[in-house]
Each structure stands twice: as C-alpha cells, then as structure tokens.
Amino acid sequence: MSKAKIGFYWCGACGGCEIAVLDIDEMLLEVAEQADIVFWPCAMDPKYEDLEEMEDDSIDFMFINGSIRNEENREMVRLLRRKAKNVVAFGSCSSIGGLFGLGNLYTKEQLLDTAYHTRSTDGDVTPQKESQVDEGTLELPDLLHHVVRLDEVIDVDYYIPGCPPLPNQLEEAFPALLDGSAEKYDFISRKSVCDVCPLEREEKRIERLRPIQEVELDPDRCILDQGVLCMGPATAGMCDAPCPSVGYPCIGCNGPVRGVKDQGARMASALASVIGIEGEGRKTEEEIREAMASVLDPTGAFYRFSLPSSMLRYRRGDIDD
C-alpha cells in the first residue's frame, strides 16, 4: 500500500494549531513514517504553484485550520477541496468559526477603523485592497463581511474542534483517520467538560456571578458552584478538562457537545437553573434582575468560540449583504 498523502494549511489563524501538531512530539515522526506531508507552509517550503500542479483528489487528508476571514482564505480552501479526498476541519476556527468570529459583532469597516486609529497610530491611513507605490500596484485580499465557517464554503469530512486540539485528541485522531475507521463527528465528544471534570460539583445554587479576580477559589471544588462563570456545562469535553484541573474556568474553546447547535443557548439554560436561586419563590423581580445582571457580556462569554456557528452568526442590519 502506498503511503497516504497529507497536508496542513492555515487560513485566518493564530498558528496554535500548527504548534498543536508539533506538540504530539515524537509521534510526529511516526505520522511522517505513515504519511507523506505534501503541503505545510508553516514548516516546509512548497509554494502555491506546487499545490496547483497536483492532481485533483491527490491529497488523502487535508487538515485546514483557521477562520475564513478574507477572500484569499475562501479561494484557498476551494483549491484545497479540489486537491483533497478528505478535508478535516482542524481546530475550533475551522470547525465552529472560532474566536475571531467575535468580529462578527461589528462591520469590517468598524474593525479596520478601530485597529488603524489607536492611541499610537499616525494619520488617517487604512490598508486598502489596492494601492499605488512608486514602482507599481500592490494588492491585499479584501475582508469578507463576516467570519464564516469552513463548511459554509466547502464540504467538510471530519471535525476536530479545540483551541487548539490537544495531544490526547490527536493521538486518537491521526491513527483513526489514517486507518479509515473514523466517522465524521467522532472527534466531538457527547460528554460535556463537566462530565469529565475532576472537581467536585454539588450543582449549588448561586446568588450571583463574580469575576474570578474577586474570588479566592478552592482548587478542589466546582468553579461554577463557587460563583465564577465556567463554560463546562455547555462545552464538549474531549479535552479532559485541563483548565478546571488547574483551577481556571472552562472558557468553552471546544464548542458545543455533539448534537447541540447553539453553545450559548445551552449555557444560558444551564446558568438559569443555578443562578439567583436560593428561595426563588420569595425573590422579588428586582432581585432576580440583579442576579441576572451579574452575568456580564453574555454574548462574548457564551459565544466566544462559536458565534459564526450559533443561531446568531453575525450582526445584521448595518451589514449590506
């Protein structure tokens, strides 16, 4: 049997997914023994032309990470789709939209305007799609109006969410993909982070949420029970809860558990069942409102990694198309 051909590509990404691949350490050498890595701009030298010259369907598994943020990302993944038998959405950006999806709360003009008019920037210049320099014309890819999920642009065969996917996830995923035993959603857990979390949970009712810097946390007890927002109830648990295990709340980076579409709605319902509560019947409306007001920035906190794949997706109204 000939060796499988695999490739890695980053769209609008932070680079963490590439590091995640290196973080399987020596297992990378085993992967390299079983498969030829034919395209990986972060670590190897092939250029776009090499890719264009490849036969269609010639890459067995193309791992794509990052968000689809600009035209170039969109064109590139269409090209990669043609060259690949299987496309794997690698990491939360390509699986569920990712953190840069928070940009969907604004227009692209607002994003650019704020970034290039800060306290320390000069003048009134914003990068342009096309600009003239002395020697000629230079071009930049235009931003899309909002971040879209990879599977809105091309068909995706497998999903490995996580920001980034952890070594334990990849040690399971690489062999399963290469030996053909994997199914599309296998790498999204049906269990939540709470289900795999080692901390002791009593599902205590809490008066109000408090920011973590104001609370001295007991490292053995459930963080949500102690009144600090933890996304564990609404988040898929294939990570084995590394953050709560070191005394830090889950921030929801894996996205929702398998089968759930809207992570934020799941979190809102989990929170509604524990907050405000003690002797609920006797609470005045004002007290309940006050308890709910302690949930600051629910959009940013509940949808931090999954806004583009939620029911909200992006801010409408002031966006033309």
Next chain:
Amino acid sequence: MTEKITIDPITRLEGHGKIEIFLDDDREVKNAYLQVPEFKGFEQFCRGRRAEDMPTITSRICGVCPVAHHLASTKALDDAFNVTPPEPAVKLRELFYNAYIYADHLLHFYYLASPDFIVGVDAPREARNILGVIEQVGLDIGKQVIRQRGNGQRIIRMLGGKAVHPSFGIAGGVSKSLSGEERTEVTELAEGMVDFASFTLDVFREQVLANYEDVITADALETYSMGLTEDGNVSHTGGVVNVVDPDGEDFASFSGPDYMDVIREHVEPWSYMKFPYLKEVGWQGFTDGPDSGVYRVGPLGRLNAARGMKTELAQQHYDEMYETLGRPVHSTLAYHWARLIEVMQSAELIRQLSQDDMLESDDIRAEVGEPGNGVGIVEAARGTLIHDYELDEKGLMNNVNLIVATTHNAAPISMSVRDAARKYVDGGDVKPGMLNSVERAFRAYDPCLACATHSLTGETPLKINIYDANHTKIEELSQNLGGKP
C-alpha cells in the same frame, strides 16, 4: 521595463506573507515589499468583553507565543486593578515564562531557521525542513530536539493546563502553584535544559558560525535597539524598556503608559502590518541610521539594549558574541546567536527557580482594587509586547491598544528583505536558492505575522511577482520555477 517578482507563500514562519520585488529596466532590483495580507480586528472586538477574559482572548492573537500575550495581559490587569501579586506568584509566572522562551526559541532555531544552515540554503526544497535537519544531525539528536522543546511545553502545561493557550494568569496572581512532585520534575528537567542549551550553542558555533560567518556578519541594518532590562540585564518578564541608538548609547527608557512618549505607529495602505518608530526621531521611511526612527526588537534588540545577561553561562556567551562581532551588533543573522544565548538564560533561570520552595506556596493571589486603566509590558520571544487597557467601572473593556512584538520589526524586516533581494536576485535571473536567501533574511527575525496583524487574521506566505516599467504585473514566479526568468 520594470519587472516584479512575487514569492508566495513565504514559508517556515508563523503567519502569512508575500514579497513583491520590482525590477528596473536593467533587471536590477529597484525595491521590494513584504506584505502581510491578514487581519483580525482585536482592538475592536475586545471592547465590551470582561476584563478577566483578556488573558485568554489575547493569547489567541498568537498560538506560537500565547504565553507572552497571556502574561502581558495579566500584567495589564494587575495594573488596571492596582494590585501587586505575591512573590510566589511572580516566581511562578517567571517559571512559566522562561519555559515558553526556551521552547519557542528552540522551535525557531531547529524547525524554522536551521534548515537554511544545516541542510543548506540551496538544498532541494523537499529537504529544507525539520525532517531534513534530522536526517543531517541523526535521529538521536533529532529526538532530543523534539523532547527538549517538549520539556518547555511540559512546564507550561503543568501550570496552565495546556501548552498552547494556557489558563494561568489572574489579576493579582496565578491560578496554581506546583506540587512537591511537580517541582521535583522541573528540577530534573532543568539540568537537561541547561545541557541542551550548551549543546545548541555548540551546534551554532560549529555548524552555522564556522560555515556562514560571512553571511552572519553581512546584511547589517544600523538601527536603534529596544528591549526590557532588569538591573541592566536582559529580562523578559519585568523591568524597564531601554532603547539604545545605532552606536549603542542609551537613548531612552520607559515603563508602563510612558510607551506613548516614545513610540508612534506609521500605517501604509499596502500592508495590514503597522510600522512603529521612535517618536522623537520620527518616521523617515524604510531607512536606517541615527536619523531614522526605525528600531529593532527581539533577541538581538534585547541584547543590544542591555548591558548583560542575568545568568552566568549566558553571560559568557553574551561576552563571546560581542567580542566576535563588536558592539552593538547590527548584522541581521546574528539574531540567531542572540536567540540561543537567551535559550541558555531561560534554562539557567528555570534551574534557579526550581530550587525555590516558594514555587509550592499557596500564597498566589492578592486582593484586587477597583477597575481602572493598565499597561502590561513583557518581552515576547520576538520582541517587546505592549497591552494597554481601559476598563469601565463594571470591569468591562472600554478600549484596547496592542503593540505586538513582530510589529516593531515591521520596517526592519521589510528593509532586510529589500536588501537581500538586491543582493541575491541578480539581473532578474531567478535561480534556485536565490529566493530562499531572500526568505532567510526575514526568518532571522523569527517573524510572527499572525501576531503582527492581530488587527486581522494572520497568514505569511512568500510570492515573487514581476512588474514591467509600466507598473503592470507581467508575471508571477516562485522558487520552484528555478532558472526560468
């Protein structure tokens, strides 16, 4: 006829980029532009977020240096909540941070840069990568490289749960200290880390310096240098930012919000990367010398801006570098040497810290004050990193300004690429290895273009376009076109 050559994507770096090279009528290189095509918009979408989420939001600016953003952000929050973390928390942060410097610098040297030196800049493209390096140095050493980088990641994971995008920093402290067992493990790892740092400096001396001294000492840019210093020594986690002029004389120093008095950022319409410069000297375009506000950060910037290193063995190597190359060092490829000297300092600091039983203390959090404004400055692997926050009375983010490590180097990287293009792209005749020599020029900086363009999402490939004298693009080329003009 002006021609333009495009290298796209530029490879073996963190992020996307492309290089446009313009040729004149005589097919000599007229100018070259490094463009960064990606943007994300953090300055805008961080507004309205909960302040305590900033260390884990901004770490996503860069998955290569998440620890740097995480700590800069945590320090900005310390300042914004007017709180000083207890000493054990400060030491745990230092351990965490030096583990990152160790792992990240090794990643750059062995995985990204060394293929050009150990495998060779003219070697076939298929071999110019870490697997090619392992073939050259042998599997045993290759595995050691992988394991040693992994050891740095292991320490980050111990404290932050995850090596990439860890969960550790909280205003006024950290979330976790070490157990006795964990501290023993760090102590054991530390010995090996110091040994491996020595080994790596030997590799540099024997394989890089011995064979490429002319390359290392050429291609200089006479710029100002910037870096954090503590008692005059190179520091990554705290102290005062020092700036020296092209002659190595002290020019300015600042901390906290005073960065605004020293740094301004120029914007060009053709790249999403901003171009910072020294306010007092001014922006004179892409040029070096004392009259240009362009400065350099990162390992070489830091070593130039300091008087020495914090630890003994690193100090010996620091002295050796300046004895060999003179002071200050302006040769771009000396970045590699400076980087490895920092590997040694980080390994020695980890060894020192591991001896301290404070790492097992429970006293890791201090009580915070009311939310206000705050600035956090650290030295990321690639240079000075500034997070500047304004919070509202509820503790939500009102305003965010970020000046990120690679951004400071934006102008120098563009200039080095232009100079390398002038030198190596001869008469527009593109031979194998030539364009890679151009890429080698930016790899020295270990640029992280994901970081640099946090304003948009990050990607950095290299493409060479050829333009004619009518300013029309007539052809796109890349390295694999070999001898074809």
